[in-house]
Amino acid sequence: MKILAVVESSHQGNTRKIAEAMAEVAPITITDIAGAKDYDFDDFDIVGFGSGIYAGKPDRKITNLLKNVCDEEKYSFVFSTSGTGKEKYNNTLIKQLESKNKIVLGSFACKGLDKFFVLRLIGGTNKGKPDEADFKAARMFILDVMKKYEVVK
Ligand SMILES: Cc1cc2nc3c(=O)[nH]c(=O)nc-3n(C[C@H](O)[C@H](O)[C@H](O)COP(=O)(O)O)c2cc1C
Incomplete structure (x- = not known):
């Protein structure tokens, strides 16, 4: 099985850490949007998309990319970190x-360290997040995604 995770994680790298935890237990290649053009999505069984949340939305680079993906039936998953x-x-x-x-x-x-605007003055909220409990949950999550893929493919 081959999995690609396309991640935008510009604030603190929180969401990328979640992808890296998943990659400890699953055959995942991680890329950001800029690097995504180097991959043919058809080479992967599952393509996941992850982003930090900014003003209630995922990074616009991800939503813009998705406007241009093909209409062919494929398998995916999504993940985010936010305040x-x-x-x-x-x-x-x-x-x-x-x-x-x-x-x-x-x-x-899951939650991620948030140093947006005035929060930076106090060192941010959600200090230490994502933490080991989140990484464990992310590993369980991707194993479950892989199991579901085996059932439905
Ligand atoms: C400009 C900006 C806007 C944000 N807006 C929200 C928001 O609307 N809701 C929320 O829960 N967190 C918000 N956050 C917190 C981030 O979602 C959180 O820190 C996230 O873990 C960042 O992910 P990243 O490090 O992968 O970029 C915001 C952070 C920034 C920098």
């Missing part, structure tokens, strides 16, 4: 992927 850690932030990417006939096998979200 609140709410999974509902993933709905933007899920809707976009489903509109392009992608089957979303899972959605993962």
Whole structure:
């Protein structure tokens, strides 16, 4: 099985850390948007998309990329880190992927260190996040995505 994770993680690298935790237990190649052009998505069984959340939305570079993906049925997953850690932030990417006939096998979200604006003055909120508990949850998540893929492919 081959998995590509396309991640934008410009604030603190929090979301990239989640992708790296997943890659400890799964055959994942990690790239950012700039590097994504070097890969043919068709070479991968599953292509996941991860982003930090900025003003309630994933990075525009990800949503712009998804506007241009093919309509062919393929498997995907989504993940994010944010100040609140709410999974509902993933709905933007899920809707976009489903509109392009992608089957979303899972959605993962957790809190990440947030040093936005005045929060920087106090060293940020969610210090130490994502932490080992989040990495463990991310590893379990990707193993579950792989299991689901084996059932539905
Ligand atoms: C400009 C900006 C806007 C943000 N807006 C939100 C937001 O609307 N909701 C939220 O929960 N977190 C928000 N955050 C916190 C980030 O989502 C959080 O720090 C996330 O872990 C960053 O991920 P990254 O390090 O992978 O970029 C914001 C952070 C920044 C820098």
